Amino acid sequence: PNMRSRSVRSMILLLSLASCPALQPGQRLPARRSCSTIESTVTRRALLFTLPLAYSTAAHGAATGGGFVxxxxxSVGGGPPKIKGLAPLTKGEPSAAELNRLVVGYQRLQFLLNNWDAExxxxxxxxxxAYESCGxxxxxxxxxxxxxxxxxNDPLFKAGDLMLRASSLIQNDADFERYNDAMETWNNKADAGNIMAYVSSWGEANPGGGQDNILRYLEKSRKExxxxANLLKVILDCLNITV
Incomplete structure (x- = not known):
């Protein structure tokens, strides 16, 4: 209740200041009207429109599950390399252009691993x-x-589905078994890597959280x-696609 009343009073003050004639350029304060009278005329609709003003960046971060907006x-490393001309996902047996999504995805995974700390x-x-000064x-x-x-728009978006559609392109039984095993393991590893990255992002909020624990989760994510990446290379080899 106290927090709510303070928020309402803050919003009323904001409305009062914004509507006060004395604060408007070139305007004079009318003799029979004061800024304090605004408080009694504020409508519920007006208060609703001012709600965003009552929330800080930190509150938004907490509400959305992140520590910042x-x-x-x-990223210190600049993030994933930009991609141009990526073929869209289709249905049925994929074309060479669509399979190139796997090549680009593999190259980006190698870039991530080679620049892990920065990325x-x-x-x-x-x-x-300095590092500490920049949060x-x-x-x-x-x-x-x-x-x-x-x-x-990520090249590995729905990569598992693309791999499944490409399985008809495998030429022999031995490669098909190898391909199928890699594809199934890829789906499991991709999900595990995504989950581990999410868990790691909560850092010290995790049970027993601390810098050591954060680095431990990071290393698990890196191994995933x-x-x-190794599984994706097997997929490309079975499809006779050169990286």
Whole structure:
């Protein structure tokens, strides 16, 4: 109740200040009207429109499950390499252009692993100061972008479905068995890597949380990515696709 009353009083004050003639350029305060009279005429509808003003960035982060608003922080490594001309997903047996999504996805996983520390460290966007001064933290959620869980435009988005549709292209039984095993394991590993990245992102909020625990989760997430990349290479080899 106390928090609610303080929020209402804050919103009324904001409305009063915004509507006060004395604060408007070139305006004079009418003789028979004062800013305090605004409080008695504020409607419920007006209060609802001011609700966003009562919430801070931290509150938004807590409500959405993150510690910061998306767009305020950026990866030290710059994030996944930009992609041009990626073929859209279709149905049925995939074309060579569509299978190239797997090649691009594999290359991006290699980029992530080669730049792991930089890619899993985020800092305040545009900050040029020291690590501590720029609010830098280890955040492995970038893994979701590389594994195809962040956007439909990611090359590995629905990669498991693409692999399944491409299974008809395998030429012999031995490769088919190898391909099928890799495909099933890929789906399990991809999900595990995504979950581990999410768990790691909560950092010290995890049971027994602390910097050591954060790094432990990060290392588990990295190992999942390594195994996923190896499986994807098997898939490409069975399809006779050169990386």
């Amino acid at each position: 998306e767009g305020q922080f950026a 899993t460290t985020v800092c305040i966007k545009g900050c040029k100061g 830098c933290v280890r955040d492995p959620l970038v893994v979701q972008s590389y594994m195809g869980y962040k956007s439909m 990515v390594v195994e996923s």
